[in-house]
Amino acid sequence: xxxxxxxxxxxxxxxxxxxxxxxxxxxxxxxxxxxxxxxxxxxxxxxxxxxxxxxxxxxxxxxxxxxxxxxxxxxxxxxxxxxxxxxxxxxxxxxxxxxxxxxxxxxxxxxxxxxxxxxxxxxxxxxxxxxxxxxxxxxxxxxxxxxxxxxxxxxxxxxxxxxxxxxxxxxxxxxxxxxxxxxxxxxxxxxxxxxxxxxxxxxxxxxxxxxxxxxxxxxxxxxxxxxxxxxxxxxxxxxxxxxxxxxxxxxxxxxxxxxxxxxxxxxxxxxxxxxxxxxxxxxxxxxxxxxxxxxxxxxxxxxxxxxxxxxxxx
Numbered sequence: 001x002x003x004x005x006x007x008x009x010x011x012x013x014x015x016x017x018x019x020x021x022x023x024x025x026x027x028x029x030x031x032x033x034x035x036x037x038x039x040x041x042x043x044x045x046x047x048x049x050x051x052x053x054x055x056x057x058x059x060x061x062x063x064x065x066x067x068x069x070x071x072x073x074x075x076x077x078x079x080x081x082x083x084x085x086x087x088x089x090x091x092x093x094x095x096x097x098x099x100x101x102x103x104x105x106x107x108x109x110x111x112x113x114x115x116x117x118x119x120x121x122x123x124x125x126x127x128x129x130x131x132x133x134x135x136x137x138x139x140x141x142x143x144x145x146x147x148x149x150x151x152x153x154x155x156x157x158x159x160x161x162x163x164x165x166x167x168x169x170x171x172x173x174x175x176x177x178x179x180x181x182x183x184x185x186x187x188x189x190x191x192x193x194x195x196x197x198x199x200x201x202x203x204x205x206x207x208x209x210x211x212x213x214x215x216x217x218x219x220x221x222x223x224x225x226x227x228x229x230x231x232x233x234x235x236x237x238x239x240x241x242x243x244x245x246x247x248x249x250x251x252x253x254x255x256x257x258x259x260x261x262x263x264x265x266x267x268x269x270x271x272x273x274x275x276x277x278x279x280x281x282x283x284x285x286x287x288x289x290x291x292x293x294x295x296x297x298x299x300x301x302x303x304x305x306x307x308x309x310x311x312x313x314x
Contacts, residue, residue: 007031008072010311011050013038013058018077021300025308026054040064047071052311055083062088073097073314075307078294080212095314099306101162106296108166110289111208111238114262117287118234119148124284148232151175156204158197158220159211159239160189167208168192179203183211183220197221201228206236213240223248226258234260238293241266250276253285260285264293 008030015023016036026032030052038046038058047053047068053060056077062085065071074089076098089096117123128134128142155171157164157180168178168191178192179200187194197220201207207229211217221235222245229235235258237244246267252258263277269291271278277286 008051008311009033009049009070010052010054011035011047012054012077013043013046014056014077015054017056018300018304019295021297021304023304025304026311029308029311043067052314054307057083060084060089065089065092065094073311075310077303077307079103082213097310097313099303099310102302102306103294103296103299104163104166106299107163107210107238107293108170109296110264110293111167111210111236112170114236114238114264114287114289115150115206115208115234118260118262118285119150121145121147123287150206153177153205154179154203156180156195156200156207157192158200158207158209158243159183159217160192160194161210164208164210165189165191167210171206176206183214183217185216197225198228201225202230205230205233207233208236209239209243211239211243213242217243219243219245221245221248223251226252229258231257232259234258234262236262238262238264241269247276250280253277254281256282258285260287262287262289264289265291 010026010030010032012032012034014037015034023032023034035046043058043064044067047064049070050068051070052073052075053068053071054075054077060074060083065088071094074084074094074096076084076096079098079100081096081098084096086096124145134142151174154177155168157168157178160180160182164180171178179195180189180192181197181200182194220243226248235244249261253261266275280286
């Protein structure tokens with residue numbers, strides 16, 4: 001990427017969300033000041049001189065924009081911009097730029113990591129070996145709880161956008177059948193059968209969610225929909241928390257109504273200690289990751305490069 005110094009004050013209000021990723025491509029463009037995290041009160045003080053504002057999860061309100069009279073650009077360090085008051089930005093003539101597509105490979109890979117962890121019982125087998133039980137066994141294997149193959153099973157995808165289509169292709173490579181539910185109401189993808197949500201829930205061995213959180217998807221999968229699933233089926237949510245009703249899912253897991261669930265996203269993040277999903281009677285049926293689907297090393301580097309390009313294009 002061709003670097004040109006723009007000599008602007010660049011403020012990153014929650015830089016800790018990018019971990020150890022190098023911010024040098026951004027720092028090379030101007031005077032970059034990074035804060036690991038900013039509370040709403042701290043943010044109001046820290047943006048006073050900002051000409052370029054970078055945020056990941058910090059809420060950018062009309063008041064925050066007004067506290068930054070020199071602000072020329074808001075850069076979202078992600079794809080979703082639901083934490084930014086877009087109407088207020090438009091009214092003030094402040095462009096908002098995100099980075100699309102940087103985490104597709106990362107999300108697809110983690111989707112199958114969650115699926116395989118649940119169906120291949122990798123954590124259980126790992127514990128069996130490390131506990132010494134395998135060393136003490138009279139036979140060479142442990143087949144009391146065989147794992148499950150993906151070949152021949154049905155993958156039901158909620159949201160057939162770019163990521164959903166990549167997940168579908170990977171599922172087919174495993175020998176799976178693919179169906180999908182269009183959360184937009186427009187079945188634009190003709191490569192796979194489009195079905196209604198009830199058909200998807202009843203027909204799928206794996207339900208995998210790759211949709212944004214909006215009025216159509218908020219609470220889309222609750223107790224009624226979970227009750228339609230096969231007892232041997234699992235559900236994966238790597239889209240957005242709030243699409244699956246967490247109490248209903250916890251009840252389905254505790255009641256052994258479904259075989260398992262893999263979640264990377266939650267309604268409230270970080271996950272509260274009193275969340276019902278942390279207190280099921282069958283925790284072995286759950287596989288969690290802390291909203292990391294977007295954050296492989298490679299994806300973070302692509303994200304930083306994308307932010308730098310958005311600043312250069314100002």
